[in-house]
Amino acid sequence: MRPFCFFAPKRDGMSRTRRFSAFVALAVAAVILLVPVSSAAAGVVYYVDNTSSCSDSGPGTADQPFCTIAAGAARALAGDTVQVVAGTYTGPVTPPTSGAAGSPVTFAAAPGVTISGGANGFAISGKSHVTVRGVRVTGTTSYGISVSGSSNITLRGNTVTYSGQPVSGKIAAGIKLSNVTSSTVTGNTADHNSDSGIYLASGTSGVTVSGNEASWNAEGYQRNANGINVIGSGNFIGGGTTWPPPT
Secondary structure (H helix, E strand, O other): OOOOOOOOOOOOOOOHHHHHHHHHHHHHHHHHHHOOOOOOOOOOEEEEOOOOOOOOOOOOOOOOOEOOHHHHHHHOOOOOEEEEOOEEEOOOEOOOOOOEOOEOEEEEEOOOEEEEOOOOOEEEEOOEEEEEEOOEEEOOOOOOEEEEOOEEEEEEOOEEEOOEOOOOOOEOOOEEEEOOEEEEEEOOEEEOOOOOOEEEOOOOEEEEEEOEEEEOOOOOOOOOOOOEEEOOOOOEEOOEEEOOOOO
């Protein structure tokens, strides 16, 4: 019996070997398209926990955390997160490094994190792409959170109280932005500060302020202080609760 053989016709003049190679190449390309590609590499998470065995000279891991937020700030680069465990910490925290688009330097607080005393809770100057979220700042001698000469800053879900003193020359807003652009202030609470709850000073533009609560802010020695005081132009003030209302 003659053996049965099947020969595929050459419809386009391409050899079977070349057609097989092309098929493999297309299959590999399809698989590559199905694999999700991250726009930025995942950053490092540094932990801060002054309630445990900690060291500012250690690695900042969950098992060997830093004692201070400042130590985490000194180590964090673009895309990194400084994760703060519940406890009371001192300020100011002055981030020395900017993040990048899509890869901010992030300070994230667990419930129960408080920065108490000092000149500021956070003092961000000349930086970009920095996020501060979930921190409670209280009892600072100056602005609770101060941002100046910066861009692409996000302040989200923070609580700022009792900034400054109700004495002439010593008052301070809870959150102050000066010469800040393209930033977001959202979901924060600012109350019982000795000046405005949230203050957008001159030179600040392109900032979105939304969903915040600002109340019981007063200079004390005289009847003056707004919930949200906007001096800079070109900003968006959205929903939220303020008392007195924004100027």
